Amino acid sequence: MSNTEKSLILPIDEVLDLATRVLLHAGMAEPHAKAIARVITAGQRDDCQSHGLYRLLVTTHTLRQGKVSGTALPLINDHGPAIVKVDAQFAFSQLAFELGSEVLVKKAREVGIAALAINNCYHFSALWPEVESLAEQGLAALALTPSHAWVAPAGGTRPALGTNPLAFGWPRKGKNPYVFDFATSAAARGDLELHRRADKPIPLGWGVDSAGNATTDASAVVNGGAMLTFGGHKGSALSTMIELMAGPLIGDLTSLDSLALDAGVGGTPCHGELIIALDPAHLGLGDSAADDARAERLFSTITDQGARLPSQRRFEARARSQRDGVAIPRKLYSEVMSLLPAGQ
Ligand code: NDP
Numbered sequence: 001m002s003n004t005e006k007s008l009i010l011p012i013d014e015v016l017d018l019a020t021r022v023l024l025h026a027g028m029a030e031p032h033a034k035a036i037a038r039v040i041t042a043g044q045r046d047d048c049q050s051h052g053l054y055r056l057l058v059t060t061h062t063l064r065q066g067k068v069s070g071t072a073l074p075l076i077n078d079h080g081p082a083i084v085k086v087d088a089q090f091a092f093s094q095l096a097f098e099l100g101s102e103v104l105v106k107k108a109r110e111v112g113i114a115a116l117a118i119n120n121c122y123h124f125s126a127l128w129p130e131v132e133s134l135a136e137q138g139l140a141a142l143a144l145t146p147s148h149a150w151v152a153p154a155g156g157t158r159p160a161l162g163t164n165p166l167a168f169g170w171p172r173k174g175k176n177p178y179v180f181d182f183a184t185s186a187a188a189r190g191d192l193e194l195h196r197r198a199d200k201p202i203p204l205g206w207g208v209d210s211a212g213n214a215t216t217d218a219s220a221v222v223n224g225g226a227m228l229t230f231g232g233h234k235g236s237a238l239s240t241m242i243e244l245m246a247g248p249l250i251g252d253l254t255s256l257d258s259l260a261l262d263a264g265v266g267g268t269p270c271h272g273e274l275i276i277a278l279d280p281a282h283l284g285l286g287d288s289a290a291d292d293a294r295a296e297r298l299f300s301t302i303t304d305q306g307a308r309l310p311s312q313r314r315f316e317a318r319a320r321s322q323r324d325g326v327a328i329p330r331k332l333y334s335e336v337m338s339l340l341p342a343g344q
């Protein structure tokens with residue numbers, strides 16, 4: 001891979017360094033800057049454009065608006081054998097996850113199942129880094145979080161739900177884990193925004209305009225319209241479940257509440273996140289080799305017919321980035337550079 005007219009290539013450590021410098025310059029305390037930069041760099045490295053370096057524009061905007069704390073440190077509350085709660089104190093979620101997940105893993109290994117509830121966090125990131133890191137430690141994991149109420153329920157035309165991602169990770173011996181991570185809306189808001197910025201039409205099915213009509217105009221969806229769920233009533237119900245499980249169940253906000261709190265500033269959503277980790281060593285019947293073999297037979301029956309596993313594209317992009325460097329769209333790169341003082 002080499003530089004082109006549209007994108008330039010940087011080594012991964014330079015991307016990490018750039019992201020960290022931008023966040024520090026924006027006023028973020030070092031532990032937050034480093035935790036956020038790691039996630040943003042992983043996104044760009046794995047060619048997840050909606051949750052890579054682009055997120056530097058959104059996070060620094062949210063910080064400038066005085067919405068999110070750049071300095072408050074997470075408070076960990078060890079809440080009995082299977083629950084750890086982390087109060088992010090209205091800072092971004094990454095550091096809260098990093099610190100809370102250490103306790104989560106310990107509890108899941110002791111009890112067989114454990115939950116990490118993060119409260120009061122600003123949440124902008126993809127969820128796969130979280131379930132992937134838990135799966136790499138031998139645990140199956142689920143992560144869910146609301147966002148802002150941008151999405152209409154199936155059968156409706158007015159926003160009620162967030163883009164509400166759901167991620168799952170499954171450990172595989174000697175292989176990359178099985179990981180999926182998707183918005184329960186037809187597209188992530190980040191993708192809609194990238195289409196709007198590039199003035200590109202969106203596929204039918206992503207959203208409706210303010211009159212409730214199907215549209216291919218991203219701006220019409222953003223300005224008074226609504227996004228749509230994937231899979232009609234099924235995506236709508238899954239999305240509602242995420243609102244409840246990562247909202248009222250853990251004492252936190254729904255996407256409706258989060259959007260109201262934003263008060264038109266256009267910042268990152270603020271709410272909670274729920275992560276559940278399960279240890280196969282406790283839940284199985286003691287023959288982990290047979291269980292692994294059954295899981296692997298399922299995966300190979302999927303891939304042997306030409307279908308791919310979720311995250312395969314991402315893992316391939318990661319291997320490419322590790323070998324050749326990370327591709328960054330030039331327009332995005334210059335926007336990111338404009339967040340630093342000239343000459344830095
Ligand atoms: P995508 O639709 O791009 O991908 C969803 C998942 O499906 C990925 O795991 C992807 O793997 C996999 N996949 C895609 N195509 C195939 C295929 N043909 N066969 C098998 N698997 C496939 O994700 P979304 O646009 O819905 O979401 C993007 C990101 O946005 C997510 O990481 C999500 O966490 C994040 N997000 C965050 C929110 C927040 O509030 N924090 C809100 C909403 C979304 P692969 O990556 O390898 O293509």
Ligand code: PYC
Pocket residue numbers: 050123124125147148163164183187188189190191269
């Ligand atoms: O892409 O839908 C999204 C999103 C919301 C918050 C962070 N990302």
